[in-house]
C-alpha cells in the first residue's frame with residue numbers, strides 16, 4: 001500500500017530514533033528538560049520571536065495561540081476551510097469560548113476586502129469584537145497552497161492599523177518556505193503568535209510549537225498545564241524535532257515534485273500544486289477513494305466531493321510513480 005492520506009503517517013527514521021534514544025532529558029513541567037528548551041529556543045529564533053512552547057499537537061498549539069490573542073466572547077476571522085474552523089472539533093468555542101466568522105477563497109488565500117468587511121471594531125455592548133485574524137500557510141484543505149508574503153504583509157499592515165492581532169497557523173510553513181525560498185523569519189514577522197508542526201512533512205512522530213513573546217508563552221504554559229498537556233521527559237520527543245530540523249527540511253522539495261507528478265496523473269494542473277498536497281473535486285469521491293485503495297493507493301476524502309493526496313518522507317519517487325500510474329488508470 002502507498003499511503004497518501006496524510007503527511008502525518010510517516011514513521012521515525014532509524015537516525016531519528018537514535019537521536020531520540022540518546023536525548024538528554026529532565027522534567028519539562030519544572031522547566032528542566034534541556035532538549036525541550038533547546039528546541040523551543042531554536043524554533044523561536046528561526047521565526048524571529050522571543051520564545052516558543054512545545055506541545056503534543058498542532059491543534060493544541062493553535063488553541064493556545066488563539067487564546068493568547070482572543071478573549072472569551074470575542075472573535076477570530078479565518079478562511080472557511082481553515083484547520084482552526086474545521087478540524088479542531090470546535091475547540092476554540094468549546095475551550096476558548098470565542099466565536100469565528102469566515103471568508104471563503106477557492107485557494108484558501110487571504111481576501112483583504114472580505115476581511116475589511118467582516119472586521120468588527122469595539123462598538124461597545126452591541127457587536128462581537130474582532131481581536132484576531134487567522135491565516136493558514138500552507139492551506140491544508142485548499143490543497144497545500146502558499147499564501148504569498150506580499151499578501152501577508154498587507155494583512156499585517158491592516159491589522160496594525162486596526163490594532164488587531166494576526167495568528168499564523170503554520171503547520172506546514174516549512175513547505176511554504178521551501179517552495180518559495182521565503183526566509184522563515186519573514187513569515188514570523190507577520191504574526192503575533194504562530195503554530196508550527198514537526199509531525200507533518202518533517203517526519204517527527206509527535207510535536208508542535210507555539211511561538212510568540214516571552215509573556216505570551218508564560219501564560220500559554222499555564223493554559224497547557226491546565227489542559228493536562230504538561231509533559232515530563234519530553235526531550236525524547238523534542239529530540240525528534242531537532243533531528244527533523246537538521247535533516248528533513250530541504251528534502252520537502254522532493255515531496256513537492258512528487259505531488260506535481262500525482263496531480264498530473266489525476267488530471268490536475270501541476271502548476272496549481274504549490275507544495276505537497278493535491279486536492280481536487282469529484283462527484284464520486286467516496287467510491288474513488290475505495291477504488292484507489294483496491295489499486296494499492298490510500299487517499300482521503302476531506303469533504304463530500306473533495307479528494308486529497310499528500311506526499312511525504314515515506315513515499316519515495318518510485319512509490320510516487322507507481323501511485324501515479326494506478327491513479328491515472330482510475331481517472332482515465
Ligand SMILES: *Cc1c(COP(=O)(O)O)cnc(C)c1O
Nearest residue numbers: 057058059060083136140169171
Ligand atoms: C495538521 C494541522 C494542524 C495540527 O494538527 P494536529 O493533528 O493536532 O497536530 C493544524 N493546522 C493545520 C493546517 C494542519 O494541517
